[in-house]
Amino acid sequence: MSTEFITQLVTFSAPVQVRAEIESYHLRDVTGPQTPVGYNLSFFMGERRLSRIDYPHGAARVLLDSGVLDDPMLIALQAQTSPRRDEGLLRIALAAAPTTDEQEAILIDAHRSLPEGMALWELPEDRIGVGLGDLWLPAGPRVFDPVPVGPEHAARFAEFGTACQEFFDRILYGDPTEEVERLLESVSEVKSS
Numbered sequence: 001m002s003t004e005f006i007t008q009l010v011t012f013s014a015p016v017q018v019r020a021e022i023e024s025y026h027l028r029d030v031t032g033p034q035t036p037v038g039y040n041l042s043f044f045m046g047e048r049r050l051s052r053i054d055y056p057h058g059a060a061r062v063l064l065d066s067g068v069l070d071d072p073m074l075i076a077l078q079a080q081t082s083p084r085r086d087e088g089l090l091r092i093a094l095a096a097a098p099t100t101d102e103q104e105a106i107l108i109d110a111h112r113s114l115p116e117g118m119a120l121w122e123l124p125e126d127r128i129g130v131g132l133g134d135l136w137l138p139a140g141p142r143v144f145d146p147v148p149v150g151p152e153h154a155a156r157f158a159e160f161g162t163a164c165q166e167f168f169d170r171i172l173y174g175d176p177t178e179e180v181e182r183l184l185e186s187v188s189e190v191k192s193s
Contacts, residue, residue: 004148004149005146005147005148005149006147006148006149006153006157006160007080007081007082007147008078008079008080008081008082009078009079009160009161009164010076010077010078010079010123010124011076011077011164011165011168012074012075012076012077012097012123012125013074013075013076013077013168013172014074015072015073015074015099016045016072016073016074016075016172017045017046017069017072017073018043018044018045018050018069018072018073018075018096018132019043019044019045019069020041020042020043020044020063020064020069021041021042021044022039022040022041022060022064023039023040023041023042023052024039024040025038025039025040026038026039026040026054035057036057037056037057038054038055038056038057038060039054039055039057039060040052040053040054040055041053041054041055041060041063041064043094043096043132043133045075045172048172048174050075050094050132050133050171050172051094051132051133051134051135052133053131053132053133053134056114056116058110058114058115058116059110059114059116059117059118059119062106062107062110062114062118063130066106066110067106068098068103068106068107069096071099071100071102071103072099073096073097073098073099073103074096074097074098074099074127075094075095075096075097075132075172076094076095076096076097076121076123076127076129077092077093077094077168077171077172078092078093078094078095079091079092079143079164079167079168080092080093081139081143081144084136085144088138088139088140088144089136089137089138089139090136090137090138090139090143090144090164090167091134091135091136092134092135092136092137092167092168092171093131093133093134094131094132094133094134094135094171095121095123095129095130095131095132096129096130096132097123097127097128097129098127098128104128107120107128107130108120108128118130119131135171137167137170139163139167142159142163143160143163143164143167145159145160147160
């Protein structure tokens with residue numbers, strides 16, 4: 001993070017149920033039976049797909065088989081304005097943070113025992129998280145205007161936070177227009193049944 005400007009913001013969702021699904025797997029370039037070396041995992045909140053990311057075999061199996069996703073988790077959303085700012089793209093990186101001691105213990109144990117680790121994130125409020133991938137969304141000057149570090153930054157930081165919250169809400173709850181269309185379609189289907 002820049003020492004002159006604030007270039008990122010992290011916020012947490014309410015606890016939500018997260019589910020992981022295998023989208024594809026990666027194999028070594030050899031013939032015969034083999035174990036995948038990694039997986040491309042998609043993460044869902046209900047029916048809404050949040051993101052996807054590549055995970056090595058061991059870390060993916062922890063997320064899929066250990067029960068760590070059985071309980072709700074917090075979604076950490078980290079907006080970063082510095083990379084690809086010149087292209088007008090805001091990076092939002094997502095992580096799942098444990099809400100129970102058991103979830104945290106599973107992740108820490110896997111991080112210590114797996115050769116590749118779990119690539120845990122250090123999050124605010126002394127939390128850890130496991131990466132869910134990132135999204136690149138087009139953004140405008142309201143997001144990219146510099147937020148200077150210093151005693152007078154409060155008003156500009158509040159504007160930055162409000163602008164980022166719109167992107168966080170779109171990721172967590174969907175585009176409002178799309179959601180209205182889905183609701184109308186579901187009402188139409190119920191009426192025609």
